[in-house]
Amino acid sequence: MVRQEMAVHLKLLLIHTTILSLVSALTLPSQVSPKSIIKLSSSTTEPGSGSLVTPASTASKDTDSELAVYRYINSNTGTCILLQADAVVEVNFLLNNLDEQADSYIPKDALVDGNCKNEDASFLSISWKGYRLLLNFAKTPGGERWYIDNVELAVSPDLYQLRGIQTHGKLIKLYHKEILIPTPIGKSYACEEVDIDLIPDEEDNPPPGLRGSLLLRKLQLQPFIYKGENFEAAFECKPQRTHLDETAPIAVGSTLAIAVLMTVTGYGIFRYFKIKNVQYNTME
Structure with missing residues (x-):
């Protein structure tokens, strides 16, 4: 049972790491260095x-x-x-x-x-x-x-x-x-x-x-x-290229990342309690 719980925690940790990487991938391209403006x-x-x-x-x-x-x-x-x-x-x-x-x-x-x-x-x-x-x-x-x-x-x-x-x-x-x-x-x-x-x-x-x-x-x-x-x-x-509005890409990327994070976290919690319930019923 302890091994199963450790496995669940490890999966959740991997999921959070993946989500953080996704957030960085979505927001970093939209950032502009002050020197480039x-x-x-x-x-x-x-x-x-x-x-x-x-x-x-x-x-x-x-x-x-x-x-x-x-x-x-x-x-x-x-x-x-x-x-x-x-x-x-x-x-x-x-x-x-x-x-x-x-x-x-x-x-x-x-x-x-x-x-x-x-x-x-x-x-x-x-x-x-x-x-x-x-x-x-x-x-x-x-x-x-x-x-x-x-x-x-x-x-x-x-x-x-x-x-x-x-x-x-x-x-x-x-x-x-x-x-x-x-x-x-x-x-x-x-x-x-x-x-x-x-x-x-x-x-x-x-x-x-x-x-x-x-x-x-x-x-x-x-x-x-x-x-x-x-x-x-x-x-x-030639006309100076205007800088694209950075607000929209960052907002969309952040919203998508939060939605995915909440979904995966909710699924992880659901799986955790389901495993605990199965283990309890098996012990009975």
């Missing part, structure tokens, strides 16, 4: 994901009339950096413990400056009233791709929208220091919308709550232009 707007695309498409014949003919074109011309080679976009910058900050925001569209007549003397690095500067946007470009070590190496937004604290911010006479600066939009050399980059987060550098002693963003709508961009005055073939971005 990319905080992206719904229309923001994953940098570098794209395909080659037919180039625009000329910037003037194929450019949306509502879009601004910012062109930096090198005195030796002609146009070397070309940017087309409907662009807006936002600066957020705390003032008297309240969230405040200053924003500005980048005008079509903004002052454009830059430098293309280095074959592997260049920059484009766009300035307008109270603002200066700096885009730094670089190439990968093998020279196969170009990318945005750094974005810097400098804002004057004298702007009416920024009244009350304590900056001690310094410019308000925001940065994006991660690689953006790697693109094959000789191609332009095109995207319906790119939203770039901007954050302060703590070494600048920024005011409380400072952050910002650069939104580039209908973007087309190309640095390192060596021939011609217009964009080359566009490396178009």
